[in-house]
Amino acid sequence: MAFFFKKPRNASPPHGRTGVLLLNLGTPDDTGYFAVRRYLSEFLSDRRVIESPPLIWQPILQGIILTKRPFASGANYARIWDREENASPLRVYTQRQAEKLALRLESDGVPVEWGMRYGQPSVAQGVESLMDKGCDRIISIPLYPQYSATTTATANDHLFRALMKLRRQPSVLTMPSFPDHPLFVRALEQSVRKTLEGLSFKPQAIVASFHGLPKTCVEKGDSYQEECQRTIVALRKALGFSDEQMPLTFQSRFGPLEWIQPYTAPYVTALPKQGVTKIAVIMPGFMSDCIETLDEIGNELREEFMHAGGEEFAMIPCLNDTDEAIDLLEGLSRSALKGFQFS
Numbered sequence: 001m002a003f004f005f006k007k008p009r010n011a012s013p014p015h016g017r018t019g020v021l022l023l024n025l026g027t028p029d030d031t032g033y034f035a036v037r038r039y040l041s042e043f044l045s046d047r048r049v050i051e052s053p054p055l056i057w058q059p060i061l062q063g064i065i066l067t068k069r070p071f072a073s074g075a076n077y078a079r080i081w082d083r084e085e086n087a088s089p090l091r092v093y094t095q096r097q098a099e100k101l102a103l104r105l106e107s108d109g110v111p112v113e114w115g116m117r118y119g120q121p122s123v124a125q126g127v128e129s130l131m132d133k134g135c136d137r138i139i140s141i142p143l144y145p146q147y148s149a150t151t152t153a154t155a156n157d158h159l160f161r162a163l164m165k166l167r168r169q170p171s172v173l174t175m176p177s178f179p180d181h182p183l184f185v186r187a188l189e190q191s192v193r194k195t196l197e198g199l200s201f202k203p204q205a206i207v208a209s210f211h212g213l214p215k216t217c218v219e220k221g222d223s224y225q226e227e228c229q230r231t232i233v234a235l236r237k238a239l240g241f242s243d244e245q246m247p248l249t250f251q252s253r254f255g256p257l258e259w260i261q262p263y264t265a266p267y268v269t270a271l272p273k274q275g276v277t278k279i280a281v282i283m284p285g286f287m288s289d290c291i292e293t294l295d296e297i298g299n300e301l302r303e304e305f306m307h308a309g310g311e312e313f314a315m316i317p318c319l320n321d322t323d324e325a326i327d328l329l330e331g332l333s334r335s336a337l338k339g340f341q342f343s
């Protein structure tokens with residue numbers, strides 16, 4: 001192991017320096033079969049995501065799934081690709097969030113970097129870059145408002161895996177999830193109000209759709225579902241909405257297991273029969289628009305809703321790099337900075 005221990009490139013300033021590291025999921029480098037296959041293989045080989053024993057799961061993954069899915073997923077990514085930046089929206093927004101947060105923290109001498117759990121840029125690169133800037137303390141912010149072992153915990157695992165290779169480790173403070181943090185709720189509230197103002201119709205319901213999770217994860221103690229509830233209770237309260245006006249659903253089911261319910265697609269396609277033909281959808285489990293929001297909701301769900309008799313469908317954008325999103329990241333960073341001061 002000692003073989004891997006690297007020398008720090010720069011000495012830390014005598015009184016130390018703190019940097020912020022934003023952690024996100026990751027996304028393919030391009031929409032081609034091999035790039036998507038590489039991404040899915042790394043993602044779906046993570047035992048925090050798929051807990052089945054590798055001896056059983058790997059032949060299924062490397063056989064059927066990675067032969068077929070990259071074609072379908074690649075075509076979906078192609079529909080939402082940011083052609084100007086030639087990158088996936090998740091990557092574009094994560095980078096912009098980091099750049100804008102860096103501007104807010106610049107005058108305090110706090111650098112900001114970002115890294116992806118799967119793919120590029122890596123978390124190790126982010127750590128190295130902060131250490132090159134003299135940071136001996138790192139505030140890591142996993143960009144998941146609600147905790148899940150499948151997202152937050154694996155991001156933290158990956159960060160600590162990167163630290164395993166360092167002789168001189170920085171001190172690390174990992175931020176907790178923020179399902180009903182006032183700045184998060186305020187950012188969501190503003191995004192709802194702004195979108196509603198710009199619509200030519202009044203939605204009869206605003207469906208809140210969160211990424212799903214296998215039911216077994218919750219049964220084993222994952223707090224994700226409860227944290228999604230906390231987000232939606234706080235948002236309904238901020239907007240003065242009832243449960244019916246803002247129902248909670250779960251999207252993105254993967255594989256044959258039962259996932260947490262109600263599932264978004266059947267819920268939404270049943271609405272027109274109940275007289276609800278004009279809806280908006282908000283996705284408060286995602287800090288940035290990505291394939292799950294832009295394609296699964298913005299393309300697929302919209303089509304299914306219209307086909308089922310829907311008349312109007314609007315998507316409320318994720319927080320992305322809005323000022324309110326950066327207010328939230330700045331607020332989280334500043335409270336963590338206080339936690340790193342001894343006197």
Ligand SMILES: C=CC1=C(C)c2cc3[nH]c(cc4nc(cc5[nH]c(cc1n2)c(C)c5CCC(=O)O)C(CCC(=O)O)=C4C)c(C)c3C=C
Pocket residue numbers: 025026027028049050069073088090144148150151211212213214224252254255285286289290291292
């Ligand atoms: C068992 C599989 C999966 C679990 C568990 C899971 C949990 C989970 N994921 C997110 C957030 C995102 N997931 C995204 C994409 C995505 N998710 C899965 C599977 C599981 N997710 C797959 C296979 C994919 C890739 C896309 C596809 O092929 O369908 C994304 C978007 C990535 C992007 O590039 O845009 C996000 C974000 C959460 C929050 C979560 C658990 C709570």
Ligand SMILES: [Fe+2]
Pocket residue numbers: 211252
């Ligand atoms: Fe996912």
Ligand SMILES: [Fe+2]
Pocket residue numbers: 252253291292296
């Ligand atoms: Fe999906």
